[in-house]
Amino acid sequence: MQTFSLASLMPSLLQLAKDAGQAIMQVYNQPASFTQVTLKSDQSPLTQADQAAHDIISTGLATLTPDIPVLSEEGKLVPYEERRNWKYYWCVDPLDGTKEFISRNGEFTVNIALMANNKPVAGVIYAPVPDELYYTDGQNGAFKQIGNQPEIKLQVSGKTENLVIVKSRSHSTPEEITFLQSFPVSDEVRIGSSLKFCLIAEGRAQLYYRYGPTMEWDTAAGQAILAQAGGQLTQPNGESFPYNKPNLLNGSFLCTGWQ
Structure with a gap:
């Protein structure tokens, strides 16, 4: 980075993810009848927790890196003509796994990624319920920290x-089943949100294929962490995965615990 050391920024970035997680948990711990759920324009659910986490992250990033713009799921959609020439930007999903949040299964995360030349170079994924952080500064490997325990360096198997394949808790398609038949699979695990990337990064699973639609902020942080742990995220044909597209909707992708 030109204006700061990303490694020195990481403690503040991790705390920011935790602060957003705490705001989410304040809503999560309320009785379900008190949690207001509305629908976005694409009919996906939006809770008070999404907005609270977004406000904390966007304000925090503006303080930490005032010259770097933020692309967030809950933020104002930035026109492509404005963002197409961004060299650096933050790609944020304040609450990934809203359906998991609503169903109260604990499998939701806060995702923050730093993009450089439209590639994820650093990322933080925080799971508030188990108090688990996954992160990388893009240069020194990927790590996991549970609560205040010492960090553990991540390595794919x-x-x-x-x-072991990892599948979505909320989404599955016939195309995914057909595609995965070509791999020597012995077991599967289902989990929500960006935790699927984390399972591969820590060696507990080796394969994740997604056919159905996702957004760029769903994959960016996970891709950065997975790459630093020795894995990769690509298009199914092996080509690199594109970001900062005119339409932020992702195509199909494949995550592997090898390169």
Whole structure:
């Protein structure tokens, strides 16, 4: 980075993710009848928690890096003509896994990624319920920290046989089932939100294929962490995954615990 050391910024970035997580938990711990759920224009659910986390993250990032714009799921949609020439920007999902939040299964996360030349170079994923942080500064590996315990360096398993595949808790398609039949799979695990990337990064699973639609802020932080742990996220044909597209909707992708 030209204006700051990302490594030195990480403690503040991790705390920002935790602060957003705490705001989410204040809503999550209310009786379900008190949680207001509305629908976005695409009919996906929006809770008070989404907006509270967005406000904390956007304000915090503006203080930490005032010259770097923020692209957030809950923020004002930035026209492509304005963002197409961004060299750096933050790609944020304040609450990934809103359906998991609403169903009260704890499998939701806060996602923050730093993009450089339209590639995820650093990322933070925070799961508030188990108090688990996954993160990378893009240069020194990827790490996991549970509560205040010492951080653990993440490493993919590297296995290419007897694979454990990770699937979405809320989404599944016939196309995914067909695609995965070509791999030597021995088991599967289902989990919500960006935690799927984390399971591969820490070696507990090796394969995740997504056919259905996601948004760029759903994948950016996970891709940065997975890459630093030794895995990768690509298009199904092996080509690099595009970001900052005119339409922020993602196509299909494949995550592997090897490169």
